[in-house]
Amino acid sequence: QVQLRESGGTLVQAGSSLRLSCVASGRTAVGSVMGWFRQAPGKGREFVAGISWISQPIRYADSVKGRFTISRDNTQNTLYLQMSNLIPEDTAVYYCGLRNPGRGPSWASQSEYDVWGQGTWVTVSS
Numbered sequence: 694q695v696q697l698r699e700s701g702g703t704l705v706q707a708g709s710s711l712r713l714s715c716v717a718s719g720r721t722a723v724g725s726v727m728g729w730f731r732q733a734p735g736k737g738r739e740f741v742a743g744i745s746w747i748s749q750p751i752r753y754a755d756s757v758k759g760r761f762t763i764s765r766d767n768t769q770n771t772l773y774l775q776m777s778n779l780i781p782e783d784t785a786v787y788y789c790g791l792r793n794p795g796r797g798p799s800w801a802s803q804s805e806y807d808v809w810g811q812g813t814w815v816t817v818s819s
Contacts, residue, residue, distance in 0.1 A: 695719045695808055697789050702813030709817070710777040715789030715810055717770040721746075724794035727765055727772045728806065731785035731815075738788065740801035742774065752800050756782075779817045786812040 701713040713729070721727065728743035742763035743752045751763055762775040772789050790806035797805055 695721060695791060697791060697808055697810035699787060699789050699810040699813040702787060702815045704816045704818065705779055707780055707817055707819050709779050710775070711779060711815065712776070713774040713787055713789075713813060713815070715772040715774075717772075717791065720770060721767065721791060722794055726792040726796070726800060728790050728792070728800055729763060729772070729774045730788045730790060730803065731783075732788070732812075733782075733785040736785075738803055740803075741787070743800035744772070754801075776815075779815075781817045781819045784815060784817050786814055788812045 696718040697715055699713060699715045705711055724746050726743055726745055729741040730738045731741050732738040741754050741757055742761055744763045744765050748765060760778045765772045789810045791808040792805050793807045799805055
């Protein structure tokens with residue numbers, strides 16, 4: 694079973710940029726999808742971005758389009774989330790998830806993900 698570990702979360706000021714990383718303990722399966730979700734205090738976990746094995750297609754939540762960029766390096770078993778123009782509403786625990794091949798069409802559904810990391814905190818001050 695592949696394990697995921699996120700890093701890069703910290704406290705930043707609004708308008709700043711930050712890059713999160715998620716390292717898989719082993720090789721992810723060809724055809725897998727990886728995604729970033731976040732959970733703000735007192736709220737449910739929400740989809741942020743997802744990326745296919747070959748890095749196309751890529752999907753984003755409307756709230757982060759144009760500000761966040763997801764990417765993956767399969768040779769390094771690593772998923773990234775480059776975040777720019779951060780706003781206080783981006784404050785949350787950020788989780789990476791892995792969907793094995795053969796799952797349904799909804800990348801935004803948590804139930805479609807097989808493995809989760811432990812999360813990394815991002816706090817954006819105003």
